[in-house]
Amino acid sequence: MDLQKTKEARRETPGKQEETTECSLESYPGKGHSKNSPKNDSLDHRDTDNAKDPINRNQRRPPSKFAYDGSLQIRPAPLSATSRASSSSFSKPMIDIPKALGLGSKEQKLLEVAKRCPPVTKSTLSELDLPCIMSNINLRMDANFDRDLHFKPDLDGEKGRRKRKEAADYWEAMAVEITIYAFCATHQITGVREDPLTDQQQSFEPRLPTMFETLQDVLKTLVPERDHPSVMQNLEVSLLMQQIQKGVLDMVGVANWLATLLKTHCAPMRDEWADRMVAQISTGSQSQDSFEVVRGLQTLFAILEAMKLDVANHQIRAFRVLLIEDTVPFLQEYFRGKMQKDNFRVESSRVWYLGLWERELQSMEKPTQSDSFWPLSVLFHGLSDFLLQFHSPDGFPETFVFDSDRLWQLRACLQNLINLDICWFIFESYIHTQKRYLSAPAQTYATFRSRIGSLMEANEECPRGAPRWLKNVRCIALEIARFACAACCGESMVSDSVIAPIEAALEWHLSNESGIFQFFQASLREKLLSATSASAKKYLNMSPLAICDSQRHHPQSSGSQQHHDIERISMRLAHMGVLHWKVWAPILRGCAALIGKDVRKLKAKGGVHEPCQLTFSRGSTQRSTQLNQRKPLYFPNVYALGL
Template identity: 50%
Template sequence: MDLSKPKPKKAHPETCNDQESDAAERCRVTETKAPADNDRDQHPRQDVQPKEKQDPPVTPNKSRSKTAATASSSPPARGGMSMPSQIMIMRMPPSVSLSSEDKELLRTADPLPPVTRETLSELDLDRIMRNIHLRTDANFETDLHFKPDLDGEKGLRKRAAADRYWSAVHIEIMAHAISTLNGESVELEVVPVSQLARIEGDWFQPRLPWMFETLQDILKTLVPERDHACVAQNLDVRLLMQQIRKGVLDLARLARWLAELLKMHCAPMRDQDADRMVTEISQGYDTHDMGKVVDGLRTLFGLLEMMKLDVANHQIRAFRVALVEDTIPFLQDYFFRRMATGEFKADDARTWYLSIPKQVTDLSREAEDRAFFPPAVLLRGLCELLLQFDEPASYPQTFQFDLHRLWQLRVTLQHLIHIDVCWSILEHLINRAECRASRRHIYSRFRSRISCLLDTSSDSGSDNLGTRLPNAANVALEIARLAHEARSGHASPKDVPNSLITEAEKSIKRHLATESPVFRHYRGILRHELLTETYQLARKYINMSPLAICESQRARVAAAPSMALGRTQRQREIVVIAMKLAHIGVLHWRVWGPLLYAAASY
């Protein structure tokens, strides 16, 4: 694939819409560690030139039969595609007996492969440059990486749909194979969509023609234009379907040609996938095992998706500097146009910003520096949202592209408060009796054990003891065990008195079921430490370019081991949070200050 760096066209945010600004339906951006392979293994080859002459496995037949021509009917609708007025259907040969489940599968499974040119279009360079989520994330994550979106319930649904599609393809191939052995002909016809309900017999929309059509479309986006004629010749859909019906299609030879073509343009680390595809299709073809053939086809489309991802990830690395540097004018233009047309409402965000000085009475320190006071108010407001006891009903609309970062910061800050409160409970239990271990030793063990429990979500709400503390019951048990160990020197959980466990549970309920004085005390300490670090960093960032802020953060992370000397683990965690909060706040101010907040006066 030709990956010489083209000069990126200036992206116009006005062309973005909600559908385009979201991550791809099949792919999402995530932060991953860069692969250990060298850069040549991470993106498609640029040093391998394709052969001038290809020895095609199939010689196209220029004469097309009337039956074969039916493969050119309109494709099924998917996503934003319009519904065709007529579709092609295939009638099941009489010799093919199917169960009711198989018939239902043929009728209801997706008509197109899980990977199509449309699903991969979000990975095109033009779409990447206009992807507002990616532009924002590029400021905070140095190792952005596209990968298939197969996580969570959405991923399960996609895998299930893919399984159903390939099972339907398997049945369709078997039907062709059986009809060929029995000398029967497969009937294909084009019918109006309006008449589908009146068609009798076992029929379904054939998937093979559109699978080959999709394969050809995707390949043309992955190989240079000089190879397009070769692709069109060897993937002539009408000819391939004619050969399938006659039982003369050499799938093994076609697979070898595909592997040779793909290896010319994919990253070297994808070669094994191409080889696996050839092995699966060849073994299935030689042994008449259509299940193996379908496995090979599935591997083929997975390889095509990974090749497109490799190209997109290479382009993200190549254009990351441009994406970051252009962040502020791009976002301002994007939001200004949407505000002008009424698509985006920012009044609530401005109201929230103006309300901060009224709700926060101790802004005297921020007011000492009048130039820094407006962004300091914004940072203070964010800090209060992150530290408040109850979860915010929502964040201001202007933070819509930072929501996941803000929620992560809130979870981390609440985690620190919970640890402080739990430590105060443990200290109270220890102070009631003679302590036989050093406090430093106890705190070290407490911190590691309690942090692990707080990071593990419980499936049972009863384990939280009616509080917001994750695994509250287990945390109480661990506090009681540590208190008993400090008192007696014995570490066996069986020796922990029930009265001690009960007291630990009651203390957790008292301090963390509601916004208790103890919770407010430790929140206040954390607020002071966090704001001190955040303001210091924000003053530094406020006049820096977005790229300079990113590089400053990267340099600070690299120097973290030496900077950690003399700091406790808690202090190091607060510094990391402050870096992220200052980055979010300053970038937000640079975008929204002139658009929304500048008119505010205090």
């Protein structure tokens, strides 16, 4: 495939000599990037005022070998009957696919169905703008719990796979389109159509104009306003398309100008990408390989996305203190607005808390003697029920809507701790049946925990009883058996007589809410509530930022690994609970009329006898359960507590 028209071909079209006058792009008047610049992750905005060269500013670039000569065959898309009747209707031009090119059905299908816009556009990057960052409530919440919070491309899961497929199809269609441009230039295809009856499937809507428009729009969001005239001048879409049709576009020159512009404003670590982009486009032009040119364009848009991510992540770091300190008033304003518009209901969460209050009062020996922290401790008792219960809950109370993912993670960690204790119990039981004793229990437990704990993590996403879950349980049983044989006999070989009882016991205790599970559950609950209460009492009088920093500088405990894990989980749970309390207590104190029935009327009636509809959320799914109150609920003085 020849991407450049020969000199003989130029001489055969004397009538178009004047039309094909070279019209090169003006060089970007910025200084080059020094290779000695330090490579770091900061944003480097360099001054280019002193680097303008008045001598070279008006010089033309030599034409690139990636130049398209000749006019491209363009025709308007056929209009429907309704469109023809309307004088204001307008259709985008369509490009005929030359039959002589011999494109396969796959390439023709790509030209027809692939996306018209590149994967990176001003719209897709808009959520990284500062106003969107400051109004992103999920980001504000995550900033409280993740010091190294940052944006990254979302390419995981089914959605990510679909995005990668769409991007691959777009760039492959772009390569085919460039091939068509080159073919038309080489064979001097005129505006006369070979077949007047060409159907719609043999034409396509060009993507190059939209790509240039997108490139211009994205660049203007990344460079200072002083560089916008240069961007507009060098990326004028109508001029670029005219140069393509005339066969005089200097694509390598455009790539060099873009690299200079990007190096001036991007982080130094992106300079290598810019050089790679120029090399790919230059190689593709010299070898007349449209796919290599497209790889250079892919690199270009990857640089633009990375630059936008760099800016957004820099802004997160710069505004982190403000995002965290403003968490409580921001959430209060958000939820008040939702409640006033009746878009957020808290009745179920309130009834859930009052039910916990009643339960805890009944379990107290002297209900009248309770300290000021007791109302918050009721909240932690309720959360511990969700986190430690054997069966997975339908969801968490609605008021924890922005903490649900973190709560599910804590539940997975706590369930793993219980299951790890069960595994250790089965291991010790087998050792005792063999009338053997561990010479160094602490060291043995640490090694056991390390080897079994990693296998436990593989079961976090699997429901109990699922085939994958059973397979992982058998792997854990095999590892316990191997560990037991090594501890008893020093042997590495494991017989079936050892594996069978361990596997049966493990599968039973992990599949059922047995007495052993309840024993370790109760033990872990006591440790968790004690550590959580201790942390929460400190956090109550601290600002959100102080709470974050205190966890970062928390000293490492000298106890066991299990103690360290419980301490880490309890600090996270206390952090969530205290923030939740600070947000919701003032809202419910001042908005009792908005959240349901009058509490004083309910107290006068002696409680609630009707079933209460509780709605919890898990991600985007909402589920409802009926809670039948068999006896009247005692409602405390919610105004004094803020609930």
